[in-house]
Amino acid sequence: xxxxxxxxxxxxxxxxxxxxxxxxxxxxxxxxxxxxxxxxxxxxxxxxxxxxxxxxxxxxxxxxxxxxxxxxxxxxxxxxxxxxxxxxxxxxxxxxxxxxxxxxxxxxxxxxxxxxxxxxxxxxxxxxxxxxxxxxxxxxxxxxxxxxxxxxxxxxxxxxxxxxxxxxxxxxxxxxxxxxxxxxxxxxxxxxxxxxxxxxxxxxxxxxxxxxxxxxxxxxxxxxxxxxxxxxxxxxxxxxxxxxxxxxxxxxxxxxxxxxxxxxxxxxxxxxxxxxxxxxxxxxxxxxxxxxxxxxxxxxxxxxxxxxxxxxxxxxxxxxxxxxxxxxxxxxxxxxxxxxxxxxxxxxxxxxxxxxxxxxxxxxxxxxxxxxxxxxxxxxxxxxxxxxxxxxxx
Amino acid sequence: xxxxxxxxxxxxxxxxxxxxxxxxxxxxxxxxxxxxxxxxxxxxxxxxxxxxxxxxxxxxxxxxxxxxxxxxxxxxxxxxxxxxxxxxxxxxxxxxxxxxxxxxxxxxxxxxxxxxxxxxxxxxxxxxxxxxxxxxxxxxxxxxxxxxxxxxxxxxxxxxxxxxxxxxxxxxxxxxxxxxxxxxxxxxxxxxxxxxxxxxxxxxxxxxxxxxxxxxxxxxxxxxxxxxxxxxxxxxxxxxxxxxxxxxxxxxxxxxxxxxxxxxxxxxxxxxxxxxxxxxxxxxxxxxxxxxxxxxxxxxxxxxxxxxxxxxxxxxxxxxxxxxxxxxxxxxxxxxxxxxxxxxxxxxxxxxxxxxxxxxxxxxxxxxxxxxxxxxxxxxxxxxxxxxxxxxxx
Numbered sequence: 001x002x003x004x005x006x007x008x009x010x011x012x013x014x015x016x017x018x019x020x021x022x023x024x025x026x027x028x029x030x031x032x033x034x035x036x037x038x039x040x041x042x043x044x045x046x047x048x049x050x051x052x053x054x055x056x057x058x059x060x061x062x063x064x065x066x067x068x069x070x071x072x073x074x075x076x077x078x079x080x081x082x083x084x085x086x087x088x089x090x091x092x093x094x095x096x097x098x099x100x101x102x103x104x105x106x107x108x109x110x111x112x113x114x115x116x117x118x119x120x121x122x123x124x125x126x127x128x129x130x131x132x133x134x135x136x137x138x139x140x141x142x143x144x145x146x147x148x149x150x151x152x153x154x155x156x157x158x159x160x161x162x163x164x165x166x167x168x169x170x171x172x173x174x175x176x177x178x179x180x181x182x183x184x185x186x187x188x189x190x191x192x193x194x195x196x197x198x199x200x201x202x203x204x205x206x207x208x209x210x211x212x213x214x215x216x217x218x219x220x221x222x223x224x225x226x227x228x229x230x231x232x233x234x235x236x237x238x239x240x241x242x243x244x245x246x247x248x249x250x251x252x253x254x255x256x257x258x259x260x261x262x263x264x265x266x267x268x269x270x271x272x273x274x275x276x277x278x279x280x281x282x283x284x285x286x287x288x289x290x291x292x293x294x295x296x297x298x299x300x301x302x303x304x305x306x307x308x309x310x311x312x313x314x315x316x317x318x319x320x321x322x323x324x325x326x327x328x329x330x331x332x333x334x335x336x337x338x339x340x341x342x343x344x345x346x347x348x349x350x351x352x353x354x355x356x357x358x359x360x361x362x363x364x365x366x367x368x369x370x371x372x373x374x375x376x377x378x379x380x381x382x383x384x385x386x387x388x389x390x391x392x393x394x
Numbered sequence: 395x396x397x398x399x400x401x402x403x404x405x406x407x408x409x410x411x412x413x414x415x416x417x418x419x420x421x422x423x424x425x426x427x428x429x430x431x432x433x434x435x436x437x438x439x440x441x442x443x444x445x446x447x448x449x450x451x452x453x454x455x456x457x458x459x460x461x462x463x464x465x466x467x468x469x470x471x472x473x474x475x476x477x478x479x480x481x482x483x484x485x486x487x488x489x490x491x492x493x494x495x496x497x498x499x500x501x502x503x504x505x506x507x508x509x510x511x512x513x514x515x516x517x518x519x520x521x522x523x524x525x526x527x528x529x530x531x532x533x534x535x536x537x538x539x540x541x542x543x544x545x546x547x548x549x550x551x552x553x554x555x556x557x558x559x560x561x562x563x564x565x566x567x568x569x570x571x572x573x574x575x576x577x578x579x580x581x582x583x584x585x586x587x588x589x590x591x592x593x594x595x596x597x598x599x600x601x602x603x604x605x606x607x608x609x610x611x612x613x614x615x616x617x618x619x620x621x622x623x624x625x626x627x628x629x630x631x632x633x634x635x636x637x638x639x640x641x642x643x644x645x646x647x648x649x650x651x652x653x654x655x656x657x658x659x660x661x662x663x664x665x666x667x668x669x670x671x672x673x674x675x676x677x678x679x680x681x682x683x684x685x686x687x688x689x690x691x692x693x694x695x696x697x698x699x700x701x702x703x704x705x706x707x708x709x710x711x712x713x714x715x716x717x718x719x720x721x722x723x724x725x726x727x728x729x730x731x732x733x734x735x736x737x738x739x740x741x742x743x744x745x746x747x748x749x750x751x752x753x754x755x756x757x758x759x760x761x762x763x764x765x766x767x768x769x770x771x772x773x774x775x776x777x778x779x780x781x782x783x784x785x786x787x788x
Binding site for chain 1: 687
């Protein structure tokens with residue numbers, strides 16, 4: 001059994017976040033790992049290493065048990081799953097529907113996934129026309145609440161289209177709400193978009209997104225580290241989120257409750273030293289509370305446009321976003337004293353220079369010179385009783 | 395003519411931000427300043443000082459002119475205003491309507507105004523029941539756009555009531571939109587509120603706020619550094635903003651365009667080392683763009699509730715705002731492995747422990763112990779075909 005087949009088998013044996021399996025594969029390699037599980041006996045050196053490190057972060061329900069004991073129970077669960085696992089059949093099934101499997105070292109494998117260390121996916125199923133590595137080279141993860149408001153959905157679509165239109169791939173989770181709107185926005189912008197699923201790539205979840213997933217396959221990719229046919233579970237959604245954060249240069253949370261999957265993804269982005277941004281919203285909306293907390297904590301940068309997101313993840317200097325500016329009014333060009341004179345000129349019935357001078361708090365000489373300039377510029381006009389504002393202005 | 399009368403006169407002679415007048419008063423005192431202007435001849439030492447400092451920041455329309463020349467023109471404008479100025483009549487008029495004048499050194503004078511240095515107001519007209527110094531000791535400036543959205547008006551009222559209800563005075567500018575909503579919120583909360591006007595305290599501007607100003611006088615104060623009867627001008631609004639920032643411990647911008655008076659007030663708050671905060675809003679709303687820019691620049695803290703504003707300006711530790719939290723679900727208390735077992739238990743038709751073990755990726759022994767606990771907690775129940783989720787949950 002070669003490395004590729006072994007990884008297909010391991011996908012079925014252990015959940016992607018199983019750090020012990022990660023350690024076994026790291027120390028013995030994939031083929032040997034499968035062989036040991038089939039033989040029901042683990043490499044003594046690995047067992048010793050596991051006992052020494054006390055299997056940190058792998059404590060089970062019985063926190064007091066011996067590491068070796070715990071290892072035995074894990075081996076039992078792996079063996080139980082190995083029965084009925086047929087890697088060859090999985091690959092055949094993938095080929096039948098047109099999906100492909102990539103493993104570390106393949107040309108299409110995104111090397112940024114190495115940042116995940118022990119919980120790097122053992123392999124990925126891809127289904128779609130795009131190239132995963134190229135789609136993710138310059139990409140942004142747009143994530144948020146399933147129960148998005150119309151505001152959030154609108155902003156997510158704007159970001160999807162804006163990022164896609166500027167050559168950035170849009171990575172998301174294919175869920176209802178923000179995810180779906182971001183994917184649709186990218187597709188509408190003619191850009192490539194990557195949906196990282198918490199189930200098999202052949203499983204349409206949510207089923208109402210069946211057509212969306214078909215469109216994503218045409219222009220982008222469906223991605224999953226779960227075997228074919230696997231249904232999503234709550235833990236798998238959380239584990240999946242680390243891939244969304246790891247594949248992209250940065251994550252923007254468009255709308256999220258304080259406690260939500262999007263905030264979980266944001267945590268992965270920070271842990272992976274990816275850029276993190278959040279879009280503000282009404283403080284009266286619970287679905288923006290998570291975004292505002294991330295901004296208040298200083299964990300996320302406040303972004304309001306796709307340009308500002310690209311400024312964050314793009315090349316320093318080259319990708320600066322235009323700063324929000326107000327209108328420049330004709331009055332702005334006037335000198336402070338001239339402006340004060342203009343303010344002192346009445347709107348309807350004219351006033352004489354002396355009155356205007358007192359009102360403006362400047363001397364007569366200044367008033368006369370200012371009035372001349374203001375009249376030439378069309379701000380004021382001469383009337384029988386003196387000067388007044390020119391109706392309509394300059 | 396005593397200091398008080400002299401200051402009443404000076405209020406009419408020069409605009410509050412006239413730095414040259416500030417320098418004259420600082421070097422010669424108020425009474426002497428008025429006497430010099432009346433005599434039409436300035437103290438030679440002051441003229442020398444002005445010439446030496448080249449009257450920095452006082453350049454007029456003719457930037458090339460000599461400082462002494464410029465000073466002569468200023469003196470001419472002051473003299474022109476001095477004619478027809480009668481401090482005694484001003485004080486009498488104030489007494490008639492029930493307004494009072496305070497000057498530096500008076501018990502009611504807010505000493506935090508000293509932070510304004512040369513542009514500290516020479517005196518203030520107050521009209522209302524409250525005590526200015528006490529009302530501003532623990533106060534927050536709530537400012538924002540005149541053209542507020544219903545969202546902004548709602549938030550401003552919430553902040554006004556929330557701050558007032560927690561013993562904080564609410565300072566604002568008495569304008570349409572955010573200002574008015576903040577004042578009304580504070581009044582509704584039975585709190586004192588201070589409206590700093592850009593016109594005489596006896597001038598109802600905007601006139602539609604006549605009743606609001608009457609209510610503010612009952613429970614708080616109308617404040618102005620302008621003489622009685624003076625109309626507001628655009629420059630006076632901007633000059634007035636420095637008082638709003640200086641009187642309060644911190645300023646919160648509720649809703650503001652990128653270019654707006656509220657952003658101008660925010661600048662004063664930063665220059666005066668006061669706390670600055672901004673309330674986020676929809677990124678689709680231009681009236682929140684100024685708030686988002688202040689947050690993006692790091693100039694303002696993102697606040698979403700009055701408590702968060704009080705945390706900013708209040709006592710460190712004592713006034714911490716409750717952090718936004720999501721709901722705690724019963725599932726949260728379960729150990730990771732137990733949760734995985736729970737996820738693997740089918741909803742309707744029961745499944746045997748072995749099946750659940752394979753699905754959950756744990757060994758049989760663990761599944762049995764977990765199922766026992768989950769059944770005791772009411773998560774799962776035993777049925778003929780094995781175990782299933784208990785309808786309704788725990």
